[in-house]
Each structure stands twice: as structure tokens, then as C-alpha cells.
Amino acid sequence: MPQIGGAPSGDGLQAVAMAIRILEYLAEQRGGIGVTALARALGTTKSRVHRHLRTLVETGYIVQSPESEKYRVGSRLVTLGRTVAENFxxxxxxxxxxxxxxxxxxxxxxxxxxxxTGAVVLATLPGREAIEIAVKPGSILPPHCTAQGKLGLAHAEPAVRERVLLSRLDMRTPHTITSPTVLREELARILERGWAVAPSESLLGVNALAAPIFEGGGGMVGAIAILGSIQFIEAEPSALQIRHLRQAAARISAQLGDVGRDGVDSLPR
Amino acid sequence: MPQIGGAPSGDGLQAVAMAIRILEYLAEQRGGIGVTALARALGTTKSRVHRHLRTLVETGYIVQSPESEKYRVGSRLVTLGRTVAENFxxxxxxxxxxxxxxxxxxxxxxxxxxxxTGAVVLATLPGREAIEIAVKPGSILPPHCTAQGKLGLAHAEPAVRERVLLSRLDMRTPHTITSPTVLREELARILERGWAVAPSESLLGVNALAAPIFEGGGGMVGAIAILGSIQFIEAEPSALQIRHLRQAAARISAQLGDVGRDGVDSLPR
DNA sequence: GCTATCGTTCCGTCTATCAGAACATTATCA
DNA sequence: TGATAATGTTCTGATAGACGGAACGATAGC
Structure with a gap:
């Protein structure tokens, strides 16, 4: 099987790698930055950085302020990101x-x-029960009181996670976790287990069991979940439910290039 | 004055330019695409494309499906775009x-x-009148019945514009433009003039005068507007109002690297 | 089982990229 | 006001790194 690894010098095309480093660095700069400072920050020469900047200006991804001569990323990256998100x-x-x-x-x-802001519902499939419990596509599931939301929060970057934890966690039901400390412990447990539940935390009597979907590289991009009454999905779901859900999540992840490091047994269908 | 132009061969660093072309092409592909097809689409060799793809996979911006061997853009570009948007x-x-x-x-x-989806209000400054007319930061101004929204629509890509024009244009007041044809004409006029008004189109008695803010490269990134009663901002605003607003917009644009092609007189303060 | 096509790798050629220094301008400070 | 130290930009020769084309192994179609 052909591998992708075995990079001889750094990582692949060095010009491309440098351009990406520049873009990533500029992306989290608030005001603009000059050539000299940028070269120093990236540990390379001024002329190299300048050549890259000129290229990126020509392609429209970076703009240069005429008077201050400083460089900033343009809105084109935002547009590109949105395009990707739409077609994903x-x-x-x-x-x-x-x-x-x-x-x-x-x-x-x-x-x-x-x-x-939470988990966005993309699609649903109604269950086989007579009484249907469902969510509408397009609706947003809050981060702190839904299985999918907590899952996303558990896999988010620490800075983002803390910001959410310290924001207002409104109490939907008596079972909603509103304490940042308790929620932090819950997130650790979710990371460890690889799945999340939220029994009666959003609506009394309703529970969901969710598992993360990863893409190649390890980032979490979504979640798959089963939704139903606490009669069928208990606070401690059955081993069968957990296994089938996690296997489904792993198979979707595999389609996205994820190699599946964790121990989900018997992945191939 | 030093220029950015004078590119000898194509545009700058050719490896970077190619990487960007690949990313842009992949961004608007729904399913994945193979090396051969990609090379054909971009008019270059397989080996070149393959080398670029490998680099981009290593940096995490592209993922390869293990079984189908096809390439797709990863969610990392989305994250990068969001980072830019947050810091802008x-x-x-x-x-x-x-x-x-x-x-x-x-x-x-x-x-x-x-x-x-429309224009997002970032910040406001209350006027000097006794009766205040204002909008809350964070609120979203609809595309079809506000000065800022129409301005954005006028500068949007044709495909996006048409999609909005043919969507539901709800009637907020008797003056709201709900006919796609009429709105299309209005947008053409806005482009020609360089400013937009929306007298009583969103709320009876209220008008706004808006001018576009561009960044280097020509893309519209925002709008600045004055908001008030139709007593002070008429359907045909005063030359003074128009001139001052457009000059302010042009000066902000200049800070973003825009060179200001259109004829806004006496830009420097 | 043959053929067409896929993704991947190899390899010699050459050019596009690099580092360093020089240049032009502007800010800083005496 | 003049000298100095920053800045962004451009030039240069040298080289290693990116290039195109062909070959390879694997797979799918007929």
C-alpha cells in the first residue's frame, strides 16, 4: 500500500509550506505586521518573506496597507473557508x-x-417508534446541554472550550449541568469514553447518545447520534447501542480519511 | 513609489500559485477528485499535482480518502477562515x-x-438628535430592504445575488421592494452611484444612507451608513451627506489597502 | 486474461527559489 | 537640521528543489 509519509526535507514543497505558515501567522494577527517582524517571527530572511507576500498579494489573499506598508490577510480566505463549508x-x-x-x-x-456556537443539525432519520422524538434540520443544539454539543466542546481547542464554559449556561431542566466545574469533569469523561449522553438535560424524558466523526488529521467535524425517550436510551446506554453507534461513526470517519486510532472493534462492514 | 507589479512569469512564486489554484478548485468540489482529473482540469502534469497534494495533505489542508484514493479539502481551511474573520x-x-x-x-x-445572509451590524454611534434611531450591534440587516443589505447584494457575485433575488423577499412596509426585477434595477443604480438608500423600506419613516468599504483587491467587506428619520435623510440625500459619507468610506477602504479607483473627490483629510 | 486507467514513484534537466547584500525611504533622535 | 537606524524593496549569483515525462504496480472493465 502506498504511503504518504517519508518526507525527505521538512514537509514537501517548501515554498508552499512557507506560504501556509505565513497565512496562518497573519490570520491570528489583529493589526497588520511588517516584513521584518514577520521574517523574524518565522525565523527566515526578509527577502524570502517579501517574495511570498508579493505572491500572496497578487493572488488577493493578503492586502497591504498603502500608508503603513503593513500586511494583513484579506477577506478572500474567509470566502474560501465558507465555500469549503458549503460544499462539505x-x-x-x-x-x-x-x-x-x-x-x-x-x-x-x-x-x-x-x-x-454548538452543533448544527444537518439531517435526521425518524425512528421506528409510534411516538416520534425528532429535531429539525438547521436547528442549533446548545454546547452544554446536548450530547452532540458536549461532544464538540470536549474536542474543541482549550481556549474556545473555556470561553464557552465561562459563558452563560442556562438551565433548561433540573438536570441541566450549569456548573463549569461539573461540566469540565463531564467533558473529560466524554473524551475518555468516546461518546456522550445528555439524559433529560435539554428536555425532560429525552436522551441522546452521540459519537464523534473525525476527518483525516484528527479534527472532529461532526457527530452522529441516536435520539429517543429515556426509556430506550438510558443514562447508561446499552453496550449494543454504544458499539453500533461508534462503529457507524468510525466508518463515516474512514470515508473522510480518518485512520481510526481508538479501539472500535470490527470496523469493516 | 515602489510598485507591486511587474511580475515576470505568471504571478510570483509558481509553486504557491499552483497550490492556491488547487485549493480553490477543490474547495468548490462536492465529492473528492482524483489526481488525473485534477491535473487535467488545471492543465498541468500529474506529477506536479501529486507533489502538491502530498504537501497539502502533510499540512492538513487536504485529506485523502483511504479507499477511494480521492482528495478533498479538509475542515482546516474553514477553521483558518473563521480565525481570519474573528480577528478582522x-x-x-x-x-x-x-x-x-x-x-x-x-x-x-x-x-x-x-x-x-445580509449585513451584520458591528458597531454604532448614536446621533445628536433628541429622538434616537438606532440598531443593536449583532443584528442582521436583510439584503433586500436595507441600504447596507442592498449595497452588499449589488457587489455580490452574480450567482449569490440571483439566489437571494429569487428567494422570499418579505414585505416589511408598503415601500419594501419585493419584485426581483425592480430590485435588480435598483441594484444596478446602486452600483452606478456608489451609494444606497432604503427610505421607509424596512420601517416607515426611517431611512439610511450607506457607502461600501473595499479592501485591497477590490472586494467589498463592509459598509458605513448614517441612519435617521426621513426628515433628515431624504430619499434623495443631500450632496453634503453623500460626499462626507463616501469620503469616510474611501478613507477606511484606504486603510484596508484599497486604492480607490472611483471618483471620490479630495480623499485625504 | 487482456486492456485501459488509476495513483504513485523515479530520474535527469533546468529554472525557479533562495540568502545576502545593496538600495531607497521614512522615522528617530540629537 | 543633520545623522542614524529603522523600514520595505530590489538586485545578484549559486544551487537545490521543483519540474515534466516516463515507468511502475494495482485496480476495474470488458
């Missing part, structure tokens, strides 16, 4: 797994994308 | 101009960022 069709990839999961476990299946 | 502080840049404008014209001043 997680629900299409997951459709088959969703059906299989619904047929096996009988509960409603929900697929969602992870955002900073 | 238009209101900080515009603060001084906003104050000057309020002091000169007396009306409330509103600065907003352009999004696909």
Missing part, C-alpha cells in the same frame, strides 16, 4: 450509515456539524 | 471616521460587515 456535505456521506443505524437500533438518527 | 476588526479601524461623520452630519452612524 457530511449528510450525503452519512446517509447509508444513518439508515443502517436506524434499522438496527430503532431510534431516530441525527447527524450534525460542529460549530463554535 | 473593522469597527476598530472605522471608529475615528465614525465619530467624525457623526459630528459632521449629526445622524447615527452604523458600521457593518457583509455576509451572505
Amino acid at each position: 456535505d457530511l449528510s450525503a456521506l452519512a446517509r447509508e450509515e444513518m439508515r443502517a443505524l436506524r434499522d438496527t437500533l430503532g431510534q431516530s438518527v441525527v447527524i450534525s456539524r460542529v460549530e463554535v | 476588526d473593522l469597527s476598530a479601524l472605522a471608529r475615528e471616521e465614525m465619530r467624525a461623520l457623526r459630528d459632521t452630519l449629526g445622524q447615527s452612524v452604523v458600521i457593518s460587515r457583509v455576509e451572505v
Whole structure:
């Protein structure tokens, strides 16, 4: 099997790698920055940085303030990111797994994308029960009181996570976790287990069991979950439910290039 | 004065330019694409594309599906775009101009960022009148019935513009433009003039006068506007109001690297 | 089982990229 | 006001790194 590894010098095309380093550095700069300072920060020469900057200005990804002569990233990167997000069709990839999961476990299946503000519901599949418990596509699941939201929070960057933890965590039900400390412990447990539940935390009597979807490189991009009454999805879900859900998540992740480091048994279908 | 132009071969660093072309192409691909097809689409060799893809996979911006062997852009570009958007502080840049404008014209001043869904209010400065007309920061101004929204729509890409034009344009007041045809004509007029008004189109008795803010490269990134009663901002605003607003917009644009092609007289303060 | 096509790797050529120094301008300070 | 030290930009020769084309192994289609 052909591998991607075995980089002889650094990582691949050095000009491209440098351009990316420049863009990433500039992206989290608030005001602009000059050539000299940028070269120093990246540990390279002025002329190299300047050549790269000129190229990136020509392509429109960086703008230079005429008077201060400083460089900033332009809005074009934002546009590009949005284009990617729009065309990233997680629900299409997951459709088959969703059906299989619904047929096996009988509960409603929900697929969602992870955002900073919470989890966005992309698609749902109604369960086989007479009384339906469902969410509407497009709705946003709060980070602190839903299985998907907590899962995303657990995998978020520490800075983002803390910001959410210290923001207002409104109490939806008597079971909602509103203490940052308790929630922090819960997130650690979620990371360890690899799945999350939120029994009666958002709506009394309703629970969800969610597992993360990763893409190649290890970033979490979404979550797949089953949704139903606490009668069928208990606070401690059955081993069967957990295994099937995690296997479905792992198979979707594999389609996204994830290699699956954690121990989900018998991944291939 | 040193110029950025005079590119000898294509545009700058060719490896970087190619990497960007690859990313841009992949960004608007829904499913993945293979090396051969990509090379053909970009008019270059397989080996070149493959080398670039390997580099981009190593940096995490592209992921490769293990089984189908096809390449897709990863979510890292989305993250990068969001980082840029978060650190792009238009209101900080515009603060001084906003104050000057309020002091000169007396009306409330509103600065907003352009999004696909409309214009997002970033910051406001209350006017000098006894009765205050204002908008809250964070609120979203609809594309079809506000000066800022129409301005953004006029400068948007044709595909995006048409999608909005053909979507539901709800009637806020009897003066709201709900006909795509009429709105299309209005947008053409806005482009020609370089400013927009929306008298009583969103709320009876209220008007706004907005001018676009560009960044280097020509993309519109936001808008600055004065907001007030139709008594002070008429359907055909005074030459003084138009001149001062456009000059303020041009000065903010200049800070963002825009060279100001259109004829805003006496730009320097 | 043959063929077409895929992704990947190899290799010699050459050019595009690099580091360093020189240049032009502007800010800083005496 | 003049000298100095920053800045951003451009020039240069040297080289290693990116290039195109061909070959390889694997897979899918007929």
C-alpha cells in the first residue's frame, strides 16, 4: 500500500509550506505586521518573506496597507473557508450509515456539524417508534446541554472550550449541568469514553447518545447520534447501542480519511 | 513609489500559485477528485499535482480518502477562515471616521460587515438628535430592504445575488421592494452611484444612507451608513451627506489597502 | 486474461527559489 | 537640521528543489 509519509526535507514543497505558515501567522494577527517582524517571527530572511507576500498579494489573499506598508490577510480566505463549508456535505456521506443505524437500533438518527456556537443539525432519520422524538434540520443544539454539543466542546481547542464554559449556561431542566466545574469533569469523561449522553438535560424524558466523526488529521467535524425517550436510551446506554453507534461513526470517519486510532472493534462492514 | 507589479512569469512564486489554484478548485468540489482529473482540469502534469497534494495533505489542508484514493479539502481551511474573520476588526479601524461623520452630519452612524445572509451590524454611534434611531450591534440587516443589505447584494457575485433575488423577499412596509426585477434595477443604480438608500423600506419613516468599504483587491467587506428619520435623510440625500459619507468610506477602504479607483473627490483629510 | 486507467514513484534537466547584500525611504533622535 | 537606524524593496549569483515525462504496480472493465 502506498504511503504518504517519508518526507525527505521538512514537509514537501517548501515554498508552499512557507506560504501556509505565513497565512496562518497573519490570520491570528489583529493589526497588520511588517516584513521584518514577520521574517523574524518565522525565523527566515526578509527577502524570502517579501517574495511570498508579493505572491500572496497578487493572488488577493493578503492586502497591504498603502500608508503603513503593513500586511494583513484579506477577506478572500474567509470566502474560501465558507465555500469549503458549503460544499462539505457530511449528510450525503452519512446517509447509508444513518439508515443502517436506524434499522438496527430503532431510534431516530441525527447527524450534525460542529460549530463554535454548538452543533448544527444537518439531517435526521425518524425512528421506528409510534411516538416520534425528532429535531429539525438547521436547528442549533446548545454546547452544554446536548450530547452532540458536549461532544464538540470536549474536542474543541482549550481556549474556545473555556470561553464557552465561562459563558452563560442556562438551565433548561433540573438536570441541566450549569456548573463549569461539573461540566469540565463531564467533558473529560466524554473524551475518555468516546461518546456522550445528555439524559433529560435539554428536555425532560429525552436522551441522546452521540459519537464523534473525525476527518483525516484528527479534527472532529461532526457527530452522529441516536435520539429517543429515556426509556430506550438510558443514562447508561446499552453496550449494543454504544458499539453500533461508534462503529457507524468510525466508518463515516474512514470515508473522510480518518485512520481510526481508538479501539472500535470490527470496523469493516 | 515602489510598485507591486511587474511580475515576470505568471504571478510570483509558481509553486504557491499552483497550490492556491488547487485549493480553490477543490474547495468548490462536492465529492473528492482524483489526481488525473485534477491535473487535467488545471492543465498541468500529474506529477506536479501529486507533489502538491502530498504537501497539502502533510499540512492538513487536504485529506485523502483511504479507499477511494480521492482528495478533498479538509475542515482546516474553514477553521483558518473563521480565525481570519474573528480577528478582522473593522469597527476598530472605522471608529475615528465614525465619530467624525457623526459630528459632521449629526445622524447615527452604523458600521457593518457583509455576509451572505445580509449585513451584520458591528458597531454604532448614536446621533445628536433628541429622538434616537438606532440598531443593536449583532443584528442582521436583510439584503433586500436595507441600504447596507442592498449595497452588499449589488457587489455580490452574480450567482449569490440571483439566489437571494429569487428567494422570499418579505414585505416589511408598503415601500419594501419585493419584485426581483425592480430590485435588480435598483441594484444596478446602486452600483452606478456608489451609494444606497432604503427610505421607509424596512420601517416607515426611517431611512439610511450607506457607502461600501473595499479592501485591497477590490472586494467589498463592509459598509458605513448614517441612519435617521426621513426628515433628515431624504430619499434623495443631500450632496453634503453623500460626499462626507463616501469620503469616510474611501478613507477606511484606504486603510484596508484599497486604492480607490472611483471618483471620490479630495480623499485625504 | 487482456486492456485501459488509476495513483504513485523515479530520474535527469533546468529554472525557479533562495540568502545576502545593496538600495531607497521614512522615522528617530540629537 | 543633520545623522542614524529603522523600514520595505530590489538586485545578484549559486544551487537545490521543483519540474515534466516516463515507468511502475494495482485496480476495474470488458
